[in-house]
Amino acid sequence: MVRVNILIAGVGGQGIITMGKMISNAASIEGVKVMVAETHGLAQRGGAVNIHVRLGNVYYPLIPKGGADYIVGLEASEALRNLEYSNEGTVFVINKLSIRPVLPKVKAMNVEEVLSIIKGRKHYLLDAKSLADQAGNSKTMNSVLLGFLYGIGAFRGLIREKSFEESLKSEENRRAFKLGLNEAIKLVTLL
Amino acid sequence: MLSQSKFKVILGNEAIAFGALASGVAVACGYPGTPSSEIIETIMKAGKGVYTEWSANEKVAYETAYGAAMMGARALASMKHVGVNVASDAIVSSSYTGIEGALVLVSADDPSMWSSQNEQDNRYYGLLANIPVIEPYDPQSAYTLIKKAFELSDRVKHPVMFRTSTRISHVRAPIELEGQREPIMGKLVKSPSRYVLAPENARRNREEQLRRWEKIKEEVEELNELIGEGEKLVIASGIAYAYVKEILEDGNLQDKVKVLRISTPVPIPRKLLIRSIEDIEEALVVEELEPIVENQVKSILFDEGINLKVYGKKFVPNRGELTPEVVMGAVYRFLGLQYEEVKYEKAEVTPRPPAMCSGCPHRSSFFLLRKGINMATLKTFFSGDIGCYTLGVLPPFNEQDSAVEMGGSLGIANGVFRSTNTIPVAIIGDSTLFHSGLPGLANAVYNKLPVIIIVLDNRVTAMTGQQESIVREIEIENVARGMGVKYVRVFDPFDINRGSKEVEEAAKWVIKNKEPVVLVAKRACALEAIEKVQGELPRVYVDEDKCTGCGICYDAFTCPAIIPLSNKKAWIDDSQCISCGACIPTCPFKAIKIEGKFPDGWDKAWLE
Numbered sequence: 001m002v003r004v005n006i007l008i009a010g011v012g013g014q015g016i017i018t019m020g021k022m023i024s025n026a027a028s029i030e031g032v033k034v035m036v037a038e039t040h041g042l043a044q045r046g047g048a049v050n051i052h053v054r055l056g057n058v059y060y061p062l063i064p065k066g067g068a069d070y071i072v073g074l075e076a077s078e079a080l081r082n083l084e085y086s087n088e089g090t091v092f093v094i095n096k097l098s099i100r101p102v103l104p105k106v107k108a109m110n111v112e113e114v115l116s117i118i119k120g121r122k123h124y125l126l127d128a129k130s131l132a133d134q135a136g137n138s139k140t141m142n143s144v145l146l147g148f149l150y151g152i153g154a155f156r157g158l159i160r161e162k163s164f165e166e167s168l169k170s171e172e173n174r175r176a177f178k179l180g181l182n183e184a185i186k187l188v189t190l191l
Numbered sequence: 192m193l194s195q196s197k198f199k200v201i202l203g204n205e206a207i208a209f210g211a212l213a214s215g216v217a218v219a220c221g222y223p224g225t226p227s228s229e230i231i232e233t234i235m236k237a238g239k240g241v242y243t244e245w246s247a248n249e250k251v252a253y254e255t256a257y258g259a260a261m262m263g264a265r266a267l268a269s270m271k272h273v274g275v276n277v278a279s280d281a282i283v284s285s286s287y288t289g290i291e292g293a294l295v296l297v298s299a300d301d302p303s304m305w306s307s308q309n310e311q312d313n314r315y316y317g318l319l320a321n322i323p324v325i326e327p328y329d330p331q332s333a334y335t336l337i338k339k340a341f342e343l344s345d346r347v348k349h350p351v352m353f354r355t356s357t358r359i360s361h362v363r364a365p366i367e368l369e370g371q372r373e374p375i376m377g378k379l380v381k382s383p384s385r386y387v388l389a390p391e392n393a394r395r396n397r398e399e400q401l402r403r404w405e406k407i408k409e410e411v412e413e414l415n416e417l418i419g420e421g422e423k424l425v426i427a428s429g430i431a432y433a434y435v436k437e438i439l440e441d442g443n444l445q446d447k448v449k450v451l452r453i454s455t456p457v458p459i460p461r462k463l464l465i466r467s468i469e470d471i472e473e474a475l476v477v478e479e480l481e482p483i484v485e486n487q488v489k490s491i492l493f494d495e496g497i498n499l500k501v502y503g504k505k506f507v508p509n510r511g512e513l514t515p516e517v518v519m520g521a522v523y524r525f526l527g528l529q530y531e532e533v534k535y536e537k538a539e540v541t542p543r544p545p546a547m548c549s550g551c552p553h554r555s556s557f558f559l560l561r562k563g564i565n566m567a568t569l570k571t572f573f574s575g576d577i578g579c580y581t582l583g584v585l586p587p588f589n590e591q592d593s594a595v596e597m598g599g600s601l602g603i604a605n606g607v608f609r610s611t612n613t614i615p616v617a618i619i620g621d622s623t624l625f626h627s628g629l630p631g632l633a634n635a636v637y638n639k640l641p642v643i644i645i646v647l648d649n650r651v652t653a654m655t656g657q658q659e660s661i662v663r664e665i666e667i668e669n670v671a672r673g674m675g676v677k678y679v680r681v682f683d684p685f686d687i688n689r690g691s692k693e694v695e696e697a698a699k700w701v702i703k704n705k706e707p708v709v710l711v712a713k714r715a716c717a718l719e720a721i722e723k724v725q726g727e728l729p730r731v732y733v734d735e736d737k738c739t740g741c742g743i744c745y746d747a748f749t750c751p752a753i754i755p756l757s758n759k760k761a762w763i764d765d766s767q768c769i770s771c772g773a774c775i776p777t778c779p780f781k782a783i784k785i786e787g788k789f790p791d792g793w794d795k796a797w798l799e
Contacts, residue, residue, distance in 0.1 A: 012545065020363060021200070028200045028365045035329075036363040038202075040225055040306065045579065045654075046751055047545030059329065059437040060430070061362040064515035065535045077540050084535035100754060102546035104587040104746040109541055117538055138766060 002157050003056035005063040006149070009082045010074030011099050012039075012049045019074075019142040020051045025167035026159045027055055037061040046102055048081055055158050070154050072145055074128070075099045077109040080117055092123035093148060095141065124152065124187065131179040140176035143168060147177035151184020198367050203330035203359040206366045207269075207297060208233035210337035212241070214293075216267050217374035218259035219243045220252035222626065223655035224271030225306035226360040227299035231269050232656070240374045245658050248597070248626040249274035253281050253296060257350070260294035261386060262377025265341060272300040272313045273596065277627065283320040285350050287396040288386050289403060292377060293344035293351075295337070296322075300356045302479050302512035306654075308577070308596065310510070312480035317352055317457030321400055323407050324352045324457040325414065326429035330364040336454055339414055347410060349403050354456075356479065358430055358512060404458075411455040417467045421448040423526060424467055424474040428453040428484045431477040431507075434518035444526065453478075459487045468492075468499055475525040476503035479513045544585055549752045550717030550771035553580045555684040556647050557588040558748055558777060562687070563694020564616065569702070571616050571643075574604035576628070578620035579654045579716075580647050587747050590618070597623055601631025604642050614701055616643045621667055622652040622660040629670070635707040636675045643697050644671075645710045647684075650799075653716040671709035678708040683798065685714060687776040715797050721769050723796035728770035729787030733761045737782035748777045771797075 006023075010016045020036040027034035037052040052063045065084050072093045073079025079094055086092070094115070100108040115125065126148055128141040135144070149155070150164060161181070168174045201209070208230050211219065219241055221231040235243045242259075246252035249270040256266035270278065275298050282296065298316070301307040317324035325340045327333035337353055344351040384392055425448055427435040432452045439445045451467045453459060456478070468474065476485040485503030492499055506521035507513075516532075523530035547554045557580075564571055575581060575591030576599060584591035593603055604615035617635075619628050624646055635642055646667045651657040671679045678700050682690050690712065697708045740759030744750070752767035753774060761782070763774075775783045 011543065013548075024200045024363050024365075028198065034200070034364060037358055038361045038363065040361050045545035045582070046548060048543040057440075059440075060433040060515060061329070061358050062514055064519070066533050067515070078543075080538040081540045081543075083538045086536060100751075101541055101543040102749055102751045103542070103544070103585070104749055106541055 003054070003058060004154065004158060005068050006053040006070045006072065006154060007050060007063055007068040007082050007085050008053060008072045008074070009048070009050040009078035011078065012046045014074045015139060015142040016049050016051055016074060019146060020053055022143070022146055022164070022167050023053055026163040029163040029166055030159050032056065032158050033058060035061045048078055050078070050082055055155070070149065072149065074141060074145065076111045076114040080109070080114055090121070091152065092118055092121065093145060093152070094123060094125050095129075095145060096125055096127040097129055124148070126180070126183060128180070131183065132176055135172050135176035135179055137172045140172050143173040143176035144180035147180025148184045150177070151181040152188065198365055200363055200365050201330070202229055203333050203355060203362050203364070204229035204299075205233045206330045206334040207337050207353070207355060207360070208237065209366070209368050210334040211267050211295070211341070212238050212371040213369045214338045214341035215265045215372040215375040216341070217241060217264045217376045218256055218266040219269070220246045220255045221269035222246055222249045222252055222274055223652045223658045224274050224299070225655055226301055226357045227269050227271045227274070227297065228655040228658070229360070230297055237371070239371060245652070247661060249278040250281055253278035256294055257281060257285050257290065259377055260290035260292045262380060263291040264377035265293040265345070265375040267295045267297060269297040270299070271307065272298055272311055273307060273309065275313050275316060277597065279316065282316065282322070282350070284388055286320045286322050287388060287393060287400050289348045289399065290344070290350060291348065291380060292375065293341045295340045295344055296350060296352045298352055298354045299360050300354060302356055305357055310480065312483065313352070313354055314456050314483045315481065318483070321404050322350050322352050323411055323455060324354050326354045326454055326456050327359055328430050328432040328452070328454070330359060330362050331366050332454070333359055334366050334368070336414070343410055347403055347407050349407060354429070356430060356512070408458050408461060411458060412460040412463055414454045415460045415463055416452045417463060418450045418452060419445055419448060421446065422470065422472050423447070424449045424451060424471045425522065425525070426451045426453060426474060426476045426484060426488060428456045428476070428478040430479060431513055431518065434513055434515060435477055435522060438515070438519050438522055448526065453484055456484050459484055459491070461491055464488060464491060465495060468497065471499065473500045473502070473525070475506060475521065476501065477507055477518055477521060478503070480509060482509065545582060546585070546749070546751060547579065547582050548717050549750055549767050550721070550769040550773055551579070552649055552684045552712065552714035552717065552773070553583065553647055554748065554750065555687060555773050556645070556690070556712045557583045557590050559684060559687045559690035560590060560616070560645060560694055561588065563691040564698060566691060566695040567698035569614060569698045572604070572607045572613050574600045574607060574615050574617045576600040576619040576623050578623055578647070580618060580620060583618070587749060598627030598631060601628055601635055601642075601644070605631070605635065605638070605640050608640060608642065614641050614643070614698070616645060618645050618647065621646060621648040621650065621662045624667065625661040632671070632674055632676075639706050641701045641705045642707045643694070643701055643710065644707055645712060648711050648713040649716040649719070651716050651719050653718070657716055657719045667709070667711045676707055676709045678706070679711070681711040681713055683714055684712040685771070685773050713798070717769060717771060720796040724790050724792055726790030727787070729785050729789060730765070731768055731770055731772055731774070731783065731785050732763055734782045734784050735760055737780050739780055739782070741779070743779065744774050744777055744783065748774055750774050
């Protein structure tokens with residue numbers, strides 16, 4: 001059976017745990033085994049957060065280092081913080097968004113700097129914020145990225161679109177998912 | 192059964208809660224703490240006819256469950272690993288008396304310290320207290336095994352510890368759930384010769400306890416499992432089993448290695464162990480943190496006169512959580528297989544530690560505290576405590592010189608003063624004060640400790656998900672006055688000017704009178720307050736003409752919503768701003784402004 005490891009990173013409060021719920025509920029609708037390891041408590045407060053999503057024939061909760069098939073950064077530099085989970089084939093999905101750490105006299109790494117580091121590796125850059133605004137709620141960036149992931153085939157053979165539609169709670173989220181998906185289709189057709 | 196079984200994607204902690212409900216739990220108590228909090232929260236939401244409470248601390252929670260189980264009820268107490276230290280006095284002795292119903296203590300451990308001050312391995316408590324420990328290996332087994340824990344406790348009339356950990360409690364997975372079972376309540380029974388641990392009774396109970404322990408050793412056998420065939424044996428306890436299973440399957444090794452799955456690390460199944468080592472050349476024990484299983488295995492083999500090479504902590508580190516690489520490395524090395532350690536790429540990324548939220552009243556409290564202490568020209572020691580405000584250790588505040596355990600701020604402040612004559616500031620939250628700060632406060636009053644105690648009263652236990660705090664019924668200022676503190680003041684931390692003056696005056700009073708003062712900085716947790724108000728919020732913005740780019744708002748106050756522009760002027764990010772206006776008084780140039788009105792119920796949400 002196929003196995004997919006997706007590491008999703010960002011900043012506490014960006015809806016990363018919700019994104020994990022969307023995936024795990026959709027997987028469950030399909031009867032696909034899923035494990036999502038989450039970050040809670042102190043680690044969550046505005047700090048760096050990640051979730052490990054494992055789908056398919058899985059027993060343990062964490063993605064091995066060098067074992068991620070996809071690394072998603074809801075904030076660009078957070079994808080890099082998890083670089084050790086990548087291998088040569090890892091696909092990066094980077095949100096065009098940079099959030100400054102809440103520390104005095106500290107600059108956030110900008111999106112260009114992030115891209116320069118993963119240059120030459122398979123990656124997509126997505127302006128999830130503008131698509132989320134288009135969907136009617138800037139908080140639906142997570143659904144945009146999820147739709148995009150779906151569009152580039154991250155869940156192929158595991159989860160169908162209609163199961164995501166069922167697992168997404170609001171109309172705004174479903175719109176955002178669709179916008180992300182369309183963006184992926186555009187890119188894939190261009191390639 | 193009240194309802195049919197169903198399949199749901201839930202957290203390990205929710206699985207534990209539903210498993211307890213399916214076991215007929217009637218009383219469930221706890222004190223919030225990561226990674227345990229969702230257990231009681233879920234029972235509160237989903238349990239019908241179950242008494243649940245957030246107790247003042249873990250000791251009270253355990254005692255409540257224990258008292259219920261004395262009466263024959265099925266009871267559960269839930270806490271994080273360090274909370275078990277607080278409850279330990281009751282826990283150890285409860286093993287002497289045993290119980291009538293069923294008593295399950297859930298200890299949620301935090302290997303790698305994701306949200307904790309240490310990573311102690313609470314399976315040691317099982318050895319210390321003669322309490323059996325059951326350990327799941329994934330969320331589904333957490334559901335199945337918590338039910339076994341209730342059954343075992345009921346059968347042997349003895350408390351049982353159920354030890355989960357972050358990577359089980361906070362993992363979401365599909366779980367097959369049954370419905371809730373009718374809660375099993377107690378009925379009044381008196382047995383003072385058993386429950387009054389006067390020395391004579393305690394000595395008799397000790398004999399009874401050890402007799403039960405012999406029975407427990409038999410009973411736990413069936414909770415463990417021997418799987419597969421091979422000349423080598425891997426003994427995997429708790430979550431280690433999940434790692435070993437996937438790693439062996441991936442390497443097509445399941446036919447070469449026998450696996451002994453341990454779900455009762457205390458006591459380990461003696462008979463099954465001896466059966467599992469027949470024709471075995473070598474064994475490897477894989478377990479997280481301490482060598483609890485390893486030492487018992489070695490001890491049993493020694494007693495049996497069996498000479499078998501057993502590896503354990505030699506291959507598996509005793510620090511940090513298990514990871515795929517760690518377990519794979521250990522298993523492959525043990526099997527004599529090549530395991531290439533890959534060099535993983537790393538990138539230099541600016542640190543992003545957790546931070547106080549936008550509108551967090553603690554940020555204002557730290558800002559005004561520093562200002563007030565400077566105004567009083569006091570050289571001090573900031574004795575901190577456990578809560579969101581521990582983040583005050585970070586720059587620019589640097590106002591936590593120590594923060595060790597719940598309620599520790601007052602005792603440590605005492606020690607600092609007695610040894611240095613430095614007048615300390617003790618910083619403690621409302622929930623933490625009620626949890627274990629009150630004896631320290633009494634001590635400060637009685638022993639006349641010159642200390643500025645600042646209680647950051649945000650009305651909830653914020654860190655763990657805004658559980659309501661005892662202050663909703665008992666205000667801190669009344670407690671302080673009732674305990675004999677002569678100087679007590681309450682202020683709103685968003686009023687930075689008044690707050691800093693209060694700190695200055697209090698410091699001067701302490702210097703003069705050599706006694707404790709209590710200042711209560713009272714304003715609700717922003718996450719809590721914002722959830723309560725509906726309607727459009729006013730807009731907070733920076734008047735660019737007035738902003739001089741001094742940086743106080745973004746470098747000294749550091750609200751996440753205030754962003755420095757390339758010309759050093761400040762800009763407020765609407766997507767992160769909650770319109771609280773806390774930053775307005777921090778600007779010496781009055782450049783931060785607010786337009787619009789607060790919605791109805793705004794002040795009530797923040798201040799009551």
